[in-house]
Amino acid sequence: MKKPKRLKPSSRIAIISPSSGLPYLFPDNYELGLNNLQEFIGFEVVEMPTARMSPDDLYRNPQLRANDINRCFEDDQIDGIITSIGGYESIRILPFLDLELIMEHPKFLMGLSDATTFLSYLNQLGMITFYEPTVMAGFAQVKSLPPEFLQHLKSMFFSNQFPYRYAPYPRWTNAYKDWSNLETLGECEAFTENEQGWTFLQGTSVEQGYLWGGCMEVLEFMKSTIYWPHETFWEDKVLFFETSEEKPSPMQVGYMLRNYGMQGIFSKIKGVMIGRAKDYTDEEKQKLNEITINVIKGEFGADRIPVVVDVDFGHTDPKLILPLGGKVELNPITNDIILLESPFTE
Template identity: 70%
Template sequence: MNKPKRLMPGSKIAIISPSNGLPYLFSDIYELGLQNLQHMMGFEIIEMPTARMSPDELYRNPRWRADDINQCFEDDQIDGIITSIGGYESVRILPYLDTDVIMNNPKFIMGFSDATTFLAYFNMLGMITFYGPSVMAGIAQMQHLPNGYTQHVKSILLEDRYPYAYRPFAEWTNGYKDWSNLDTLGECREFHHNEDGWTFIQGNSTEVGYAWGGCIEVLEFMKSTKYWPSGSFWDDKILFFETSEEKPTPEQVGYMLRNYGMQGIFQQIKGVIFGRAKDYSYEEKQELNQILRSVIGDEFGANTIPIVVDVDFGHTDPKFIIPLGGLLQLSATTGEIVLLESPFS
């Protein structure tokens, strides 16, 4: 695995909009996210040409979005890259990415949701990438999220203390207050106490593997393309999935998982981590858990690998940062998720 260089206060972070142009529509929440990166993390910000483009411009020009990423990896002055927000069709930028430049200049790159496309693709090619908060969703809200969230971000990005044990946050929320209301800018919707943390719904062993995954619906866009992994890539992987604000039903998630089973993937991997499903009721979560056990364990016979659900990452907040290609330990016996070694060089 090509590992990026570790970030530090003063690192120059490029901001890109590879999916949707929401900074153009909601500039105040975007500016708040930039301020937090500067004042709370100590980063220097470089805005790429796509960062504030309109949604229409970005939609019509996937090459421009890819060119920003290419330029970020080519520019020695840029230390890392963070997406402004997600979207729905960044898969269209993949043909325009200069993978030779990118793989020869590994750098920190982070996003979530629709960023799954290039994060997963770059990792398939051999570079560690980072599934975590974006400028407008997760970083702009830092002052209003539970104690420990900002320290988690700093621990992963700025410190070098490994193994790193993930811990459930004390509270969580399904989303944010209106971005057009300056009186509540950066605030979150109702918080829920995280009394039970995450839950292992299958397995009784401790497994070690390399993390790979993202938004389960976005990964569907990549299947049967040349950007989708195959063969031995799946060996010793721990898959992590989460659902978007579009809220696929538990049954629809089962359809998606069944395709992994038909590819033989569940026989190759070491475990599955499922993020807290956004806007799901208690009953819907129970149905999802049953489908996970049924499809993975019963239909495809992978009934001994650990499966853990309601983990703090993805479209609810606060969000863990999970490195694609990071070495994880998943223990059903102790209930632990541990990042065993640094994802940085």
């Protein structure tokens, strides 16, 4: 597995918009995220040509979006790449990626939601990629989020202390305040105390495997295409799934999980992590948990793999950084999720 070089506070980070043109529509929130990357993390920001492009222009030009990614990997002065935000059709850029160039120059690459397409595909090809905060969803809200979020970011980016024990955040939120209101820019809606943390629904033994996953709905775009993993890929994987703001019902999530079962995947993997579902009621979360176990254990007999839910990643905040290809340990006995090895080269 090809790892990127570890980042430093002075690292030059390129900003791309591989899917949505929200920086064009909400420039103040976007610029707040850029400023926070520089002020709180210490990165030097480099905006790529499509970063502020209009939604219409981005939609019409998937090759331009891919070209930005290619240029980032070609430029030796760029240390890493972070997406501005998610979207809904970045799968259209995949045919235009210069895979040989990218794989010869592994770099830090992070996004969420629709970025699942290229993050999961490049990881299949052998490079560690990173899932979660973006400029507009995560970094723009640093001042409003619990201080543990910034501590986590710095630990992941700059520290070489591994194994790294993930920890639930003390509180979380479902949403941000209106990005068009400058008086509340960067603020979040009401927080919920995270008294329980995450929960292992099943599992009695410690398991280790390699992370792979992303947004469940986006992964559906990739099934039956050449960008979907080969059946041999699934051995020793820990799958992580999260749902978007479109809020698929618990039954719809069950449909998606059933497809993985029919591919024989649950008999090969080492565990499943499910992020906190955005905008679900307590009753809907309970139903989701019931359906998840009914599919994985009841329908496909995978009763031995750990399944942990309400993990702090996905479309709620604050978010944990998950490296696709990173080796993790799921411990249902101690309720721990541990990143065993550094996802960077030193």
